[in-house]
Amino acid sequence: MTALPIAAVERDTGIPKDTLRxxxxxxxxxxxxxxxKGERLYPIEQVEKLRLLRRLLDQGHRPGSIVSAPAEALAALLEPTGHMGGESSNAAIDPLIDLVRMHRNAELRAALQQHAVKLGLQRFVAELVAPLSQAIGEAWLRGDIGVAEEHLFTEQVQNLLRSSINSLGPSARSPRILMTTVPGEEHILGLLMVEATLAPEGVQCISLGAQTPVADIAQAARDGQFDIVAVSFSAAFPARQAFLALEQLRNALPVGISLWAGGAALNGKRKRIDNVRQIDRLDALLDALAEWRQTN
Amino acid sequence: MTALPIAAVERDTGIPKDTLRxxxxxxxxxxxxxxxKGERLYPIEQVEKLRLLRRLLDQGHRPGSIVSAPAEALAALLEPTGHMGGESSNAAIDPLIDLVRMHRNAELRAALQQHAVKLGLQRFVAELVAPLSQAIGEAWLRGDIGVAEEHLFTEQVQNLLRSSINSLGPSARSPRILMTTVPGEEHILGLLMVEATLAPEGVQCISLGAQTPVADIAQAARDGQFDIVAVSFSAAFPARQAFLALEQLRNALPVGISLWAGGAALNGKRKRIDNVRQIDRLDALLDALAEWRQTN
DNA sequence: TTCATATCTTTGTCCTGGACAAATTAGAAT
DNA sequence: ATTCTAATTTGTCCAGGACAAAGATATGAA
Incomplete structure (x- = not known):
């Protein structure tokens, strides 16, 4: 197990075969x-450097200047980004990150539960989960936490949010919202945050989970007589592909059904698509909802 | 939106670019x-036929005899598999499938909830969820239900199982089990069924969700002082890759940590890997657990 | 200075056409 | 029937070329 074929490297690092070559x-x-047979076999150390490179690229570095650099030099590049612009306006976050980093699973769960009860579902999501998952993402980029820790965190939050939403019971008011992500986007925390924000308003949120093909989203939206389709794009998703997918989806959808899009991949971008409502923050969701209810 | 570039087709159909060419x-x-620019643009009808082909291949048909066949002939091939060998030993299943097919979301949720309460978590999983999700998978192969319906079903079951497990509260008894899937396997219903079966026995189950790289699984298992690592492979996962991943994982793991593997991808296969416990059925899980507790 | 516009460089993705081994099927022999 | 062998099918890999979109840099105007 000291070397992997190119397909395995593509899966493990997320870097396409063509790019590797x-x-x-x-x-x-x-x-x-x-x-x-003359086929590539990547030694494990090279795969590890590739993982590091992927993180640096996500951070904004360019391949030409880092790919051929020695591994030690790269490690140094990760640190400087350190605690850039102490944006953590919420003191509750750092201790939680420490719990994640130290695998204190039970305590993390208890702490999250406690916050949720104290703040209520909507504020819990807006004030804690959203900044926390952003901080986790940044820590991952920096290399402060590993893949496993990130997965663990995601699972915990998912359990909590799903339980909470579930315990609200079914809603009957309009609008009916169909939520999902497009193929290639496997992160659903964003969707759950949306659902947790809207469900207490009596909205009928129905999630298809991750990676529904565009054609099937449109079909399901028609069949289920939905008013709105909402899709989310995580920070890891390439913005260009996100706009492409949105355009396709908008065209596949009847005019009577609104399309809402949000997530970190879209945030800083100015580009807009006709008849697609881009939602920058969680609290803008409630504005969009109010607007919809006024119009319809 | 009448034609897609090759990368989009790969994502939507799951057929690699190389294979398409x-x-x-x-x-x-x-x-x-x-x-x-001379780049391929696949008309939507061709993409639909490709999706159909993918299903037929999963059913066991061979490319040479179906890829160049006209689309109408292919549709005919789907039916014959029809209701093969009425294996549904449980009368409760068919009505539930109908609810899925007809998008009766609220009713599906209520019906599942009812069954869960009536049977208890373990029997609910073993007697209802397992055969139901198998039936759903077969119906999807047959083309009886669409991608969206399948996603919807998965989400509902996931919500219910996660809530139920969550409401059990934390366990303290041994063993500690780390659960996840390998990269490429995105289905987690199997994991949840395992967790729902073991959690009531007081086992400490910790899930990392889907697609954790092998190296990170091993790392996490060591760091978290787990006794057992459990991975699951859905029917859609190629058996060959499953054995490859298991071998890698076994080698990366300390001897003191057991490795359990299960799921439809492994079921019929005779191949075994040293020091990997392959679990064919859900109830075999409890045997494996009893065995472990006796030995340790 | 700051902003907008034009030019050069970098970079990911796509292309063709060839190759080969693993998996599957068909055929032969026990 | 079952096992063994040969032929065929099939997915994945390779090399090396090409090109447009994104990014960086230079130039000029406010």
């Missing part, structure tokens, strides 16, 4: 071994 | 349009 050609890294 | 070369299908 072209990097090798251009930057002389990675330089995999070859098996007896 | 080689099919075109060999079977003269798909035959996409070309944009002004």
């Amino acid at each position: 072209v990097w090798e050609r251009r930057y002389a890294f990675p330089l995999p071994l070859r098996d007896d | 080689v099919w075109e070369r060999r079977y003269a299908f798909p035959l996409p349009l070309r944009d002004d």
